[in-house]
Amino acid sequence: MRRLSTFLVVFLLVSCGEDRGPDYAEWDIAALQDAMHRGELSARDLVQYYLERIDALDRSGPALHAVIELNPDALQIADELDRERRTSGPRSPLHGIPILLKANIDTSDKMITSAGSLALAEHRPPDDAFLVARLREAGAVILGKTNLSEWANFRSTDSSSGWSSLGGQTRNPYDTARSPCGSSSGSAVAVAAALAVLAVGTETDGSIICPAGINGIVGVKPTLGLVSRDGIIPIAHSQDTAGPMAGNVRDAAMLLNVLAAIDPQDPASEAYNGDIPDYTAHLSADALKGKRIGVLRTHSGAGKDARIDKIVEESIKILQAGGAEIVDPIEIDTSGADDAEYEVLLYEFKADLNEYLRASGAGIKSLREVIAFNDAHADTVMPIFGQDIFVEAESKGPLSDEEYLAALADSKRIMRDGIDSALREHQLDALVAPSNGPAWMIDHINGDNFSVGSSSYAAISGYAAITVPAGFISGMPIGLSFIGGPFSEKQLIEIAYAFEQASDARIPPDFELAPAGKSRH
Numbered sequence: 001m002r003r004l005s006t007f008l009v010v011f012l013l014v015s016c017g018e019d020r021g022p023d024y025a026e027w028d029i030a031a032l033q034d035a036m037h038r039g040e041l042s043a044r045d046l047v048q049y050y051l052e053r054i055d056a057l058d059r060s061g062p063a064l065h066a067v068i069e070l071n072p073d074a075l076q077i078a079d080e081l082d083r084e085r086r087t088s089g090p091r092s093p094l095h096g097i098p099i100l101l102k103a104n105i106d107t108s109d110k111m112i113t114s115a116g117s118l119a120l121a122e123h124r125p126p127d128d129a130f131l132v133a134r135l136r137e138a139g140a141v142i143l144g145k146t147n148l149s150e151w152a153n154f155r156s157t158d159s160s161s162g163w164s165s166l167g168g169q170t171r172n173p174y175d176t177a178r179s180p181c182g183s184s185s186g187s188a189v190a191v192a193a194a195l196a197v198l199a200v201g202t203e204t205d206g207s208i209i210c211p212a213g214i215n216g217i218v219g220v221k222p223t224l225g226l227v228s229r230d231g232i233i234p235i236a237h238s239q240d241t242a243g244p245m246a247g248n249v250r251d252a253a254m255l256l257n258v259l260a261a262i263d264p265q266d267p268a269s270e271a272y273n274g275d276i277p278d279y280t281a282h283l284s285a286d287a288l289k290g291k292r293i294g295v296l297r298t299h300s301g302a303g304k305d306a307r308i309d310k311i312v313e314e315s316i317k318i319l320q321a322g323g324a325e326i327v328d329p330i331e332i333d334t335s336g337a338d339d340a341e342y343e344v345l346l347y348e349f350k351a352d353l354n355e356y357l358r359a360s361g362a363g364i365k366s367l368r369e370v371i372a373f374n375d376a377h378a379d380t381v382m383p384i385f386g387q388d389i390f391v392e393a394e395s396k397g398p399l400s401d402e403e404y405l406a407a408l409a410d411s412k413r414i415m416r417d418g419i420d421s422a423l424r425e426h427q428l429d430a431l432v433a434p435s436n437g438p439a440w441m442i443d444h445i446n447g448d449n450f451s452v453g454s455s456s457y458a459a460i461s462g463y464a465a466i467t468v469p470a471g472f473i474s475g476m477p478i479g480l481s482f483i484g485g486p487f488s489e490k491q492l493i494e495i496a497y498a499f500e501q502a503s504d505a506r507i508p509p510d511f512e513l514a515p516a517g518k519s520r521h
Contacts, residue, residue, distance in 0.1 A: 022041075024041075024046065024049055024194075025053070025194035026194065026247070028197075028247065028248060028250065028251055029093055029094070029198075029250075029251050029254055030250070032096075032097065032197065033090070033093060033095075036085065036090075036096055037090075042078070042082045043078035043081045043082050043085075043096030043098075043141060044075060044079055046096065046097075046098060047078040047141055047143065050098050050195060050196055051070070051075075051143075053194065053195055054067050054070070054144075054195050057173075057193055057195065057511055058190075058193075058195055061511075062171070062173070062511075063171070064170065064193055064195075065167060065168050065169060065170045065171060065186075066146055066147055066170050066180075066186040066189035066190040066195060067144050067145070067146055067147065067186065067190060067195060068114070068144075068145050068146060068164070068166060068167040068186060069103070069111050069112065069144050070144040071109065071110070071141075071142050072110050073110060074098070074142070074143050074144070077141050077142070078096065078098075078141050081095060081096045081139055081141065082096065084139070090139060091137070091138055091139035092138040092258065093254050094139055094255070094258055095138070095139030096139060096141060097139075097140050097141065097197050097198065098140075098141045098143040098198075099135060099141065099196055099197065099198045099199065099200065099255075100145065100186075100187060100195070100196045100198070100199040100200070101132065101142060101144075101145055101146065101187075101200050102145070102148055102184055102186065102199070102200055102201050102202055102242075103115060103116055103145040103146060103147065103148055103164075103166075103186070104148060104152055104233035105131070105132060105145075105231065105232050105233075105242065106125040106129040106231035106232070106233075106360065107125070107132050107145075108124070108125055108126055108128045109142070110124075111144070111145055112124055112145075113125050113145075113233065113360075114145075114164075115148065115152060115164075115233045116147060116148050116149070116150040116151070116164025116165065116166050116167050117151060117164065117165060117166060117381070118166055118373075118377060118380060118381050119364050119370050119374065119377075120233075120362060120364065121166055123360070123362045123363070125360045126360070127231065128231065129228070129231025130231060130261075130265070131200065131227060131230075131231070131259050131261075132231065134258050134259060134261055135258055135259075138258045140198075140258070143196050144196075146184075146185075146189075146190050147162065147164055147170045147185065147186035148162070148184060148185060148186055148187075149161050149162055149163065149164065149183035149185060149207075150163065150164035150165055151233075151235075151390075152182075152204065152207060152233070152235050153182045153183035153207065154183075154204070154235050154345065154349060154389055155386075155387050156385040156386050156387055156388050156389055156390075156447075157388055157389060157447075158385040158386070158388075158446075158447040159384075159385050159447055159448065160179070160384055160385065160443065160444055160448060161180060161181050161182030161183070161211075161448050162179060162181070162182050162185035162186070162189075162211075162442075165381045169442060169444075170186050170189055171189070171442070172214065172215060172476075173189055173192050173193040173215065173509040173511070174192075174215070174216065174439070174475060174476055174477060174509050175439065175475065177442060178439035178441055178476065179214070179439050179440050179441070179448065180211055180214065180215055180439070181206075181210040181211040182210070182211060182448075183202075183207040183211075184199075184201030184208050184212075184219075185211045186199075187199035187200060187201040187211070187245045188201065188211035188212050188214070188215040188217055188219070188245055189215055191217045191245050191247055192215040192216055192217050192247075193508075193509055193511060194511075197246075197247075197251065198244065198245070198246050198251060198255050199245045199246075200244065200255075200259070201242065201243055201244075201245045202232055202240065202242045203239075203241055203242075203243060203455075204235040204236055204240050204459065205239060205341065205345075205456055205459035205460065206453060206456070206459065208220070208243045208245065208467075209435050209454075209458075209465060209467045209479070210435065210436050210453060210455060211245075212245055212435070212467045212479060213434075213435030213436035213467045213469075213477065213478065213479025213480075213481070214435075214438075214439045214476070214477060214479070215477060216469050216477030216507070216508070216509075217245060217247055217469070217506070218244075218246050218252045218466065218469070218496070218500075219244070219245045219252070219466070219467045219479075220243045220244045220245075220252050220256055220464075220465075220466045220489065221241065221243050221455070221458055221459070221464065221465045221466070222241050222242075222243050222256070222259075222260065222464055223241075223271075223462060223463055223464045223486045223487045223488070223489065224238070224240075224241055224268050224271070224462035225269050225270070225271040225462075226241070226260050226272060226276075226464075226487065226489065227242045227243065227256075227259045227261075228242075228261065228263035228266045228269065229242075229266050229268060230263055230265055233356055234348075234352035234353060235348070235349050235352070236344060236345045236352060237268075237348055237352050238344060238348060238412075238462070239341075239344075239345070239459055239462065242259065244256050244259060247506070247508075249283070249466075249468060249493060249496050249500050250280060250497065252466075252493070253279035253283070253493050253497075254279075254280055256279045256489065256493075257278060260279070260489075261276065262276070271486070271487075272487060277490045279489060279493050282494065283493070283494060284497070285322075285497075285501040285502065286322075286323070287322075287494040287497060287498035288319055288322030288323045288498045288499070288502075289322065289323030289324075290323060290324075290325070291324045291325070292324070292327060292428045292429050293319055293325070293327070293428065293430050293431070293432050293482075293495070294326075294327040294328070294330035294422060294423075294426055294428045294430070294431045294432070295312070295316060295326060295327070295328035295329055295330055295431075295432055296329075296330050296332065296431050296432065296433035296457070296483070297330065298330075298331045298332050298333070298334070299434070299452070299454035300453045300454065300456070301437065301450075301451050301452035301453065302452075304451065304452065305437060305451065305452060307438075307473045308434050308437060308452055308473070308478060311434070311470050311471040311473070311478050311480075312432075312434055312480070314470075314471065315432070315470050315480050315503065316432075318499060318502050319432070319499060321502065322499070322502050324495075327426045330428075330431060332419065332421075332457070333418060334414055334418055334456070336414055337410075337411050337414040337415050337460055338456065340406075340407040340408075340411035340414070341407075341411045341456070341459075341460050343403065343404065343407035344404065344407050344408050346389070346393045347396045347397075347399060347403075347404040347407075348399070348404075349389075349393045350367050350393045350396050351398070351399050353366075353367050353370075354366045354367055357370075367390060367393060367394050368394055370390065371387060371390050371391065371394060385447060411460050412460070412462070414460075415456070415457060415461040416462075418457075419431070419457060419461055419463060419485065420485065423484075429495065430483060430484050430492055430495055431457070431482070431483040431484070432480060432482055432483070433454035433457075433480075433481050433483065434452050434453075434470075434478060434479070434480060434481070435453065435454060435455070435467040435470075435478070435479030435480060435481040436452060436453055436467075436479055437451035437452035437473075438451075438473040438474065438478065439476050439477075454483070457483050458481075458483050462486065463483065463484060463485055463488070464483070464484050464485070464486070464488045464492055465481050465482065465483045465484070465492070466481065466482050466489075466492045466496045467479040467482075468482070468496045468499055468503075468505075469503075470503065471505055472507070477506075480499070482495050482496050482499075
């Protein structure tokens with residue numbers, strides 16, 4: 001049952017006071033650009049709208065705590081982009097569109113890049129991340145940074161998703177007593193609650209897919225190397241990627257059009273051969289026709305929740321009605337992959353974080369120093385959970401260790417062979433599985449309580465996945481993931497778009513009513 005504070009903020013925003021003008025909460029990028037083209041809306045108007053909405057919903061009201069920091073220059077940037085639009089036209093479909101970045105992504109402006117940690121509370125990198133430079137070139141307005149599970153949820157096995165020592169606890173907008181999942185919790189909540197049009201999240205394993213699914217939005221986990229890893233506080237270079245989070249598939253695809261690019265300084269970019277496609281081209285409600293989609297029945301928590309199974313079965317019927325051929329079941333043996341993955345993450349976290357801290361000019365220079373800082377400030381940094389993962393990672397040796405090399409080889413082989421074999425043997429265009437179970441209660445004593453998920457397939461293999469809203473359990477969103485091979489994003493986006501159009505499953509949190517005719521679907 002929704003808390004009284006939610007009803008109060010709805011009353012304040014909708015029922016009281018003077019006319020606030022158009023409500024842009026559920027407008028998609030196309031509608032916003034059309035209004036700006038006709039001179040009915042400016043980038044400044046839109047930034048101001050979101051600043052007021054953040055103040056009403058994030059800072060007060062239900063106090064979602066999704067936004068950890070606002071860009072003090074956002075209105076000035078919007079003014080400059082408005083002038084440019086009048087004189088030379090828009091740079092791209094993102095011109096003047098406010099976007100939020102996860103707080104582990106570097107910006108060389110007045111904002112900090114903290115990963116939610118007090119240890120990096122004054123960290124201002126010298127350069128923009130490669131993807132941030134791309135966004136600025138496209139004319140997007142960097143509105144602020146979003147909260148996250150501290151250190152991208154790789155500090156403790158007892159962590160609470162969405163909590164950081166710098167940003168506090170992010171809350172699920174559908175029920176503020178429940179978890180937003182992590183680690184890109186703030187990015188997902190911000191989009192779900194319409195605190196910005198778009199957000200960028202990052203994922204090592206599930207950190208885009210789970211929060212997107214559990215907050216009822218679209219999230220794209222790209223193939224490793226499609227989006228540059230430059231300027232992102234790392235966990236593990238063999239799995240880390242940034243990706244789009246949006247209210248609908250088309251908007252997510254528009255954002256991916258900007259994020260996807262070859263970065264000569266990122267070795268993972270070498271895996272992509274050929275031109276990067278336009279991910280918004282040829283989106284059609286008929287895209288399911290003739291597609292062969294396999295139903296994964298070996299995902300985490302499979303068969304343990306009849307309510308999720310019902311949503312999956314209803315989704316399968318939608319796919320079939322759209323013309324897709326369903327292959328069911330698909331079973332992939334991933335025995336040993338999870339343990340091998342964890343070993344890889346421990347090794348790579350130590351090596352990659354030390355390199356990032358050294359190169360970015362942070363005051364703290366190594367994981368060892370971060371551990372010492374946390375110990376010295378335990379009352380404020382570790383009031384809920386400790387840093388057992390940090391300590392375990394610090395104990396690891398160099399990336400030349402045989403233990404690491406064997407774990408890396410095993411994890412990739414197990415997961416890639418499983419996916420590749422399933423796709424090839426059954427001539428599949430995609431795999432499908434539930435993205436998440438219903439959000440659990442926030443619990444600062446026992447930590448997270450994950451139930452169902454399928455993110456590890458794409459995460460460990462380094463392949464592509466997209467999650468789309470599929471239904472609700474007791475008012476809490478459930479997402480459906482489409483998983484493919486390497487650089488299969490375009491086909492997955494087309495399949496997800498057609499499913500989205502047929503299912504129309506997304507219902508935003510009821511903070512405000514969206515204007516008629518401006519749905520994000």
